[in-house]
Amino acid sequence: MSSDGQLQLFNSSTLSVPVTGKQITCNPVIDLTATVGDGNVIYVWRGSNQLVSKHTERNQKVDAIKWKEDGQFLAAGWSDGVVRLIGLESNKAVHHIRVAAPSPGHDGKQQPPSRIEYIAWARNEIGTGKQSRSKKHDDNLPDLPWRDLMPDEKKHVLNLPHELTFLEVETALPKISSLPLSGGTGDDMFVFSTAASLEFVFRPYQPEDSDNVHVMIAGTADGGIHLSIYDSFVIGTFQHVPHTARGPVSGKEGGFQLCGHSSHPKVSTHALLLRPKESNSPTSLYLVPMDLTFVHKSPINLSLLASKTTTLQNLLRYLKQAQSHMVSEWKSTRELPNRFLRGVQEDLEKSPKGPVTIVQALYHTVATGHVFPQVKEWLVDSLAERGHKRWDKAVVSGLQNLRSLVHENFLPALERCGIVLSRLLGLARFHGGGGGSRENSNNNIGFTVAQIEKLLDNVAALTLVSYKILLAVMDELDHFTSFSSWLRMEIDKLASSSAAAEELTEKEATMDNVRVLTYIQRYLMGSPLAVYLGDVDVTAEGRERDWAAVAAAEVSNGSAKASLLELVDQQLKHQERGEPYLKSLPKVDQLVNHLSSQSAIVFKEIAEAEKRTVRFNEAVEISTGEKIWRHDVHLCSGSNMVTTFVATVPEDDKNKIFIVRTNIPVVNGISGTTSSDACGMALPNEATVIDIKFLDKSLLVLSRTKDEQSPVALVRIGYQSPSLSYAAYKGGEKPGQIINIEGPEVPHTSLPFDTLGGFMPVQMEIQRASKTRGELPARVCLLGRDRTVYKTYALPARFEEASTGGSGKEQGEEEDVVMENSQ
Numbered sequence: 001m002s003s004d005g006q007l008q009l010f011n012s013s014t015l016s017v018p019v020t021g022k023q024i025t026c027n028p029v030i031d032l033t034a035t036v037g038d039g040n041v042i043y044v045w046r047g048s049n050q051l052v053s054k055h056t057e058r059n060q061k062v063d064a065i066k067w068k069e070d071g072q073f074l075a076a077g078w079s080d081g082v083v084r085l086i087g088l089e090s091n092k093a094v095h096h097i098r099v100a101a102p103s104p105g106h107d108g109k110q111q112p113p114s115r116i117e118y119i120a121w122a123r124n125e126i127g128t129g130k131q132s133r134s135k136k137h138d139d140n141l142p143d144l145p146w147r148d149l150m151p152d153e154k155k156h157v158l159n160l161p162h163e164l165t166f167l168e169v170e171t172a173l174p175k176i177s178s179l180p181l182s183g184g185t186g187d188d189m190f191v192f193s194t195a196a197s198l199e200f201v202f203r204p205y206q207p208e209d210s211d212n213v214h215v216m217i218a219g220t221a222d223g224g225i226h227l228s229i230y231d232s233f234v235i236g237t238f239q240h241v242p243h244t245a246r247g248p249v250s251g252k253e254g255g256f257q258l259c260g261h262s263s264h265p266k267v268s269t270h271a272l273l274l275r276p277k278e279s280n281s282p283t284s285l286y287l288v289p290m291d292l293t294f295v296h297k298s299p300i301n302l303s304l305l306a307s308k309t310t311t312l313q314n315l316l317r318y319l320k321q322a323q324s325h326m327v328s329e330w331k332s333t334r335e336l337p338n339r340f341l342r343g344v345q346e347d348l349e350k351s352p353k354g355p356v357t358i359v360q361a362l363y364h365t366v367a368t369g370h371v372f373p374q375v376k377e378w379l380v381d382s383l384a385e386r387g388h389k390r391w392d393k394a395v396v397s398g399l400q401n402l403r404s405l406v407h408e409n410f411l412p413a414l415e416r417c418g419i420v421l422s423r424l425l426g427l428a429r430f431h432g433g434g435g436g437s438r439e440n441s442n443n444n445i446g447f448t449v450a451q452i453e454k455l456l457d458n459v460a461a462l463t464l465v466s467y468k469i470l471l472a473v474m475d476e477l478d479h480f481t482s483f484s485s486w487l488r489m490e491i492d493k494l495a496s497s498s499a500a501a502e503e504l505t506e507k508e509a510t511m512d513n514v515r516v517l518t519y520i521q522r523y524l525m526g527s528p529l530a531v532y533l534g535d536v537d538v539t540a541e542g543r544e545r546d547w548a549a550v551a552a553a554e555v556s557n558g559s560a561k562a563s564l565l566e567l568v569d570q571q572l573k574h575q576e577r578g579e580p581y582l583k584s585l586p587k588v589d590q591l592v593n594h595l596s597s598q599s600a601i602v603f604k605e606i607a608e609a610e611k612r613t614v615r616f617n618e619a620v621e622i623s624t625g626e627k628i629w630r631h632d633v634h635l636c637s638g639s640n641m642v643t644t645f646v647a648t649v650p651e652d653d654k655n656k657i658f659i660v661r662t663n664i665p666v667v668n669g670i671s672g673t674t675s676s677d678a679c680g681m682a683l684p685n686e687a688t689v690i691d692i693k694f695l696d697k698s699l700l701v702l703s704r705t706k707d708e709q710s711p712v713a714l715v716r717i718g719y720q721s722p723s724l725s726y727a728a729y730k731g732g733e734k735p736g737q738i739i740n741i742e743g744p745e746v747p748h749t750s751l752p753f754d755t756l757g758g759f760m761p762v763q764m765e766i767q768r769a770s771k772t773r774g775e776l777p778a779r780v781c782l783l784g785r786d787r788t789v790y791k792t793y794a795l796p797a798r799f800e801e802a803s804t805g806g807s808g809k810e811q812g813e814e815e816d817v818v819m820e821n822s823q
Contacts, residue, residue: 007714007753007793010779011047018787023062026765026781026792029071029772030088033781033790036062042076042086047792053091057084066119068214071772072200073231075121075216081113083218085231087200094200095232096187099218118219120261124268124295126213126302165301166210169419170311176202176318176416177408180401183328184321192321201314205307213295213302217270219258223277227292227614230306232313233603236611242274242286242619244731249286249619256286262635262644262694268295268669271635271644274619281651284623284731285631287644289664289671293613296669300431300445309603312420315413316596319462322409323592326402326469330533333398337391341525344378362520366486366513371494379487380495388491392484399477402529403470411466417459417595425452446609447602455602458595460565465532465586468572472528479523482515531575531586538583546584547594564594617671620662621731624680627651634694636720641665645719647692647699654688656738657681657701659719661726678729680738681717681746691764695778702764702782712761714780714793718747753793760785 010031017037026033032052033045040062044052061079068075073085073095081100084093100113179192191197218226220237227235242249242256249256260273272288294302345358354372355361361375371379383391428449489508522528530537538546553562567585574581584590622631629651636643644662658680665672683689683703690702690712699717718724723745727735741748761782769778778795 007751007780007795009753010777010792010794012792013045013047013049013790015043015045015049015788015790016051017041017043019783019790020062020787022763023065024763024765024783024790025065025067025074026767026779027067027071028069028767029770029776031776031792032071034065034067034074036065042074044074044091045790055086055091055093057093063116064119064218066121068216069121069123070214075119075218077116077119077218079112079115081116081220083116083119083216087197090194090196090200092191092194092197093187094191094197097216097218097226097228097232097234099226099237100220100222100224114224115221116218117221118217118258118261120217122215122217122261122263122270123265124213124215124263124292125211125265126295126298165304166205168205170416171204173416174412176412179318179321179325179405179409183325185324186320188317188321192318201318202311209307210301210303212265213306215263215270215292215295217258217261217272221257221277223255223257225258225272225290227611230303230310233306233310233607235607235614238611238614238616240274240288240616242288244286244619244621249621259285260631260633260646262633264635264637264642267635267637267642267666268292269617269635269642269664269666269671271633271642273622273631273633273646281627281629283625283627284621285628285646285648287620287622287633287646287660287662289617289642289644289674291615291617291666291669291671293615293669294610298610300427305427305445305606308420308423309606312417312424312599313603315417315420316592316599318413319410319417319592320596322405322413323588326405326410326588327533327535329398329402329405330527330529333395333402334527336394337524340383340387340391343382344374347374347378348372357525359520359524362524363517365490366516366520371490376494379491383491384495385488385491388484388488392488395480395484396477399473399480403473403477406466406470406473411463414459414463414466418456418463421452421456421459425449425456428452446606451598451602451605454564455595455598457564458591458598461568462588462591462595464565464568465588465591468586469529469532469588472532476519476523476527476529479515479519482512483519483523486511486513486516531572531583532588535587535589538587543584543590546582547590549582550585615670617664618674620660620674620676622646622648622660623732624648624650624658624734625732626653629654630689630692632692632694632699640667642671645694645699647694647719649689649692655683655686657683657689657692657699657717658735659699659726660729676729677726678735679724679726680735681741682738683715684740684742687713690761693764693766695766695768700764700766700780702761702780704760712753714751714753715741716749716751717741721747723747751795759789759791761791 013033015035017035019035020037023036024033031047035043035045037043039056040060041054041056042062042065043054046052055076057078057080062076063079064077066075067073072088074088075083075085077083077099081098081102083097083099085095085097086092087094099116102110102113105111176198178195178198181190181193184190184193191201213229214231216228220226223239225238225240227238229235240256255277256274257277258272259275261270263270268291270290270292272290274286274288275282276284341358348354348356348358348361351374354374355364358375361372365371365375424447427445428447431445432449489511550564550567553567568591571581571585575586627650628648630649632647634645636645642664644664646660646662648658650656650658658678660676660678662674662676664674683701685705687703687705690704692702693700697718697720699719701715701717703713703715704711705713724747725745727737729735739745762785763783765781767779767781770776777797780793780795782791782793784790
């Protein structure tokens, strides 16, 4: 074999925790590696054994991990059927994507979700983006006079409609504040508690992403193929049975699982590899072209729509957590005072004389100066100075925190919801012809003007309630300040000598007794904030009855629907006058839940509109009649055609490599009838394959020989070379001729390792060169037999040039990152 450069050691790590199974993946743009160790803990390592972060979920098992192609997220599939996206600079899961749900069993018991077997990422250029980019900077436009007024570096004419479409208003607003650590609920209770997490969840929209859509594909054990875009916007799950030219494929084990994926940024057709269910060494794989037609051609800019809907989803998560914190803070203002008041209330009820309630007793004391014995004993012995300080701190800090949450967290999030919904409303009006009918709008983009207006109405109702809460908090805080001063004065007066009591009596003259009496009467035993934040006065039946009344009011007048804002305002006026009212409507949690449920309907219809355009083409059986031990798939883009290559290694003959080449015509984002051919190759000197991976125009084979001097070698094979002959392919049969890779027909290069020592690799991963976050060469990542030693080698620069060489047209087509994954 010829030699072309040497693989230099980029870094070497000895992990303190062995890797479980094949759960290891390296970041495409940063020198980071993620592994899964004992206890189902995900570890992220930097070179030289440095642990960056770790993440675990209680009572859950890690099933699959994969870095996003831009290196920003690590997707981890867990046994509860959820893919959690872990931020690059945080160990928190910032997004939760439900891929599989529990299902009812035959015995009535709930079965656990199907196992997440596979995760892959891809980036596609949207169809409209190719035109917008070509027009973004056009030097061939007429030399108009106004261009002379522009600076030289800005004389390129921008595409004004494109720039206006992606004009971001949110960037002019202050950043959303983080929430407190305590008080949240559910999976998101810590997501919004740090600035770093907020940066990842609410990432500003990048103009360079306006023509791209990022796709995550997840495969489950029951054969599900799950699609989501723009980090966390779910398209849906497909159950696909491959159809070959001979008809549907019958899986003996009852279905097919996703085991490989490849794509190209310029093509919306993806290549999927499916294997029979529960068969780790199948005799056949099935290559299935999947057409994401919504990527190629959409009536609306897909990146803009996905960005806005994902932002709205995240804002709703934030509102839910902020509302939970608001309720928690309000409850903290009531719990301690209620404990203090319950003791004296019981004593007053047992007393044969005097007032029955503490409200009457304290009102009497303020009005007359006389203190009942039970109240005096409570103030001096039970409450005292220490108890008063605790009471004051609990109420003042709770109300101030509640005020901050509403002013700094809840209202800013509602403002951003309004901005996002206004943008969606404009899109619905534009694409629906301004009418907002379901026929005009929903069939195209998945939502209508009426639906978005309803969401805006809900946001307006929440805004009204938020300002009502702010006014009530300020009013209660103001009155409590006067009451607290009076209460402390009474405690000091009753517990002090007669001389000091006279001084305190003089101080009493400066008290605002009107405010003290108002607080005792209105706030002492119950807060007006309970109308918005309390839950004890509303039953489940009452909630259903109230929202049923709202639904009836919205449709009672035909097209003239009642506004939720008007209904909430009307009910609050009834409450202020002491009249019966629908108690669920002013509740913040009920309004937030209503907004979330109505938004979920819109999200589902948008996803359904996109899901209807996903198409699976006829499958190609990949088989040589033997059990398949290793495989990989690669998709290349051409003119009106894509070509896929599937490489397989038989389990019983690891000296052989078979490649099936499939040409797939693609017209307007729709793939056509396929044609396939194949070739077979054998490694020299009885060498056996350890692993195989595609890298652009090269197939990298990690092999082991019987030579003790250099037992491991990396061989590059130019599988697209014109000199390599492909013969007609028939599924289930081997190619007629097996070529030795040392022969003249096979362009190949041996890439020796500079040092291995006693290291014996068992698994290989390939990453292309990257300049996203500094210079990173193309890398070969090897995991050792002991599952703890991990070595990364840099590929020679000349090899990178060779792998992307060829004609100018081919080079231009292949210069973008090709996403390929196989497990």
